[in-house]
Amino acid sequence: MSERRYWLMKSEPSCFSFDDLKARPDSTEHWDGVRNFQARGYLKDEMKVGDRAFFYHSNIADPAIVGIVEVVKAGYPDWTAFDPENEHFDPRGSKEKPLWFMVDVRYVAPLPRPVTLRELKGVPEVGDMVLLKRGRLSVQPVREEEWRAILRLAGMQEEP
DNA sequence: GCCAACGTTGGC
């Protein structure tokens, strides 16, 4: 069995929040609508079943990591790109030659308390995080040391 | 709501 990798996935809570994920059937949802080529690469090829990700709330007064999710289905075509009615429609791809991909994630657990971006900026151990270096990437890798440092900050003794 | 940063597009 290959080693679990760690990620961070952003969502605007007004659009789709961590609690919204919890409320879904099986607490599972497609992570659709990502239209950035670097993030696409992660979704399509690198995120594997069993990998875990921080769920990050962006575009709010105090943006923060609020919880943990798990990848339950690896990369497959994002059908919202095929639907002209959908806001994420992209005519460059097709069902035969999909351009955009998504994974399915399942709610695992909230952090004991949210860890804010503001707070992370003051923590040397996470100073190299993609979140701090390249703020706009909506799906991004997290190093294992960073993952653990954030769990510790949040007061989580043991990963569920 | 503003605007800086930065990813993407398209003319050349």
Next chain:
DNA sequence: GCCAACGTTGGC
């Protein structure tokens, strides 16, 4: 294949 213009993200 460069790079200016444009559009979007996301912190503030």
